[in-house]
Amino acid sequence: MSTSNEATRMTAIVCHAPKDYRVESVRRPTAGRNELVIRIAACGICASDCKCHSGAKMFWGGPSPWVKAPVIPGHEFFGYVEELGEGAADHFGVDLGERVIAEQIVPCGKCRYCKSGQYWMCEVHNIFGFQREVADGGMAEYMRIPPTAIVHKIPDGISLEDAAIIEPLACAIHTVNRGDIQLDDVVVIAGAGPLGLMMTQVAHLKTPKKLVVIDLVEERLALAREYGADITINPKNEDALAIIKSITDQYGCDVYIETTGAPIGVSQGLDMIRKLGRFVEFSVFGSDTTVDWSIIGDRKELDVRGAHLGPYCYPIAIDLLARGLVTSKGIVTHGFSLEEWNEAIKVADSLDSIKVLLKPR
Known part of the structure; x- marks a missing residue:
């Protein structure tokens, strides 16, 4: 039988500084008014988590660093409603025991x-797992969901692995939508990591003329072909x-989606895309990228579009998974307990894996 002290504690990963992430016993969260506490079923390790762990400048540099440690990381989570604060059932439209996911951003509700x-694009921009002001992230046994979070229910028929990719899939859907893919487009997706492979599945549903995926890992290119890529490079x-050039009468591709996270992916795309093409940038970079900016204006008049998070796309992601039109099969490759954090981050930050999940016991 658990002691009262054990009942108020939980195991979590706590980020203290770059490369200083610890498995700790911390106070278990409780639900206030219009708040939930969920029991985490799984939490994915994102490429941004790996870059944050390694100390990438965008997370830790500058006068106002993005990461405000100590904080429990993790934004690719889902879980079961464990506790309902006063008014929370009506506020979120959920009941105890239901599977839910909260969008990774906790909007302030007050900015323009x-x-x-x-x-x-909330100006305050609190995201689970990076700042503790609103709530910690999902690399823990339990997690508090604050009142301004955006919560979605997950149907029972969706597997654990599929449910665990809802967050990145929503990002992939938003990115593909930003490309405004047409039926006669030649579309290039640069990067066949977890996001690139999900984008491949979503872009395939748009039925472009040709869907091309570029990556350095043959096993990932093979998956891309399974997911609908016509050509892999x-x-x-x-x-x-x-x-x-050879498949576009020397013009170049119509849409280029950059998801490599490497500077070469940007310069490659600017060379590869046709005049008046649509360049969609999704990646989080660990270092600065330098390009000939005149390509965008003077030479090609490109439509350059950013893609950030997965707004209004969670219900779509859940529906696509429920209907079997998108899958985590082949993408989710590893699972670790919280106590195995050191091995989990090592595997996640390597080419030995595609998507790594933490699964609290």
Whole structure:
């Protein structure tokens, strides 16, 4: 039988500084008014988590660092409603025991972006797992969901692995939508990591003329073909630019989606895309990227679009998974307990895995 002290504690990963993440016993959260506490079923390790762990400047640099430690990381989570605060059942429309997911951003509801419905660009911009002001992240046994969070229910028929990719899938859907893919487009997705492979599945549903995926790992390219890519290119032994030119009458691709997270992915895309094409940037970079900016304006007049988070896309992601139109099969490759954190982050930050999940016991 658990002691009262044990009942108020839980195991969590706590980020203290770059490369200083510890498995700790911390106070278990409780639900206030219009708040939930969920029991975490799984939490994915994102590429941004790996870059944050390694000390990437965008997370830790500058006068106001993005990460405010100590904090429990993790934004790719889902779980079961364990506790309902006063009014929370009506506030969120959920009951005890239901599977739920909260969007990764906790909008303030007061800034110009929130008030205009563009909540994913909230000026305050609290995201689970990076700042503790609103709530910690999902790399723990339990997690508090604050009142301004956006919560969605997950149908019972969706597997644990599929439910665990709802957050990145929502990001992938938003990114593909930003590309405004047309039926006669040649679309290039650069990068076949977890997000790139989900984007491949979503872009395939748009039925472009040709869907091309570029990556350095043959096993990931094979998955991309399973997911609907018409052409895959490994730039280690193939001339990617020449191949794209050859299938577009030398013009270049219509849509280029950058999800490599490497500077070469940007310069490659600017060379590869046709004049008046649509360049969609999704990646989180660990270092600065330098390009010939005149390509965008003077030479090609490109439509450059960013893609951030997964606004209004969680219900779509859940529906696509429920209907079997998108899958985590082949993408989710590893699972670890919280206590196995050191091995989990090592595997996640390598080419030995695609998507790594933490599964609290």
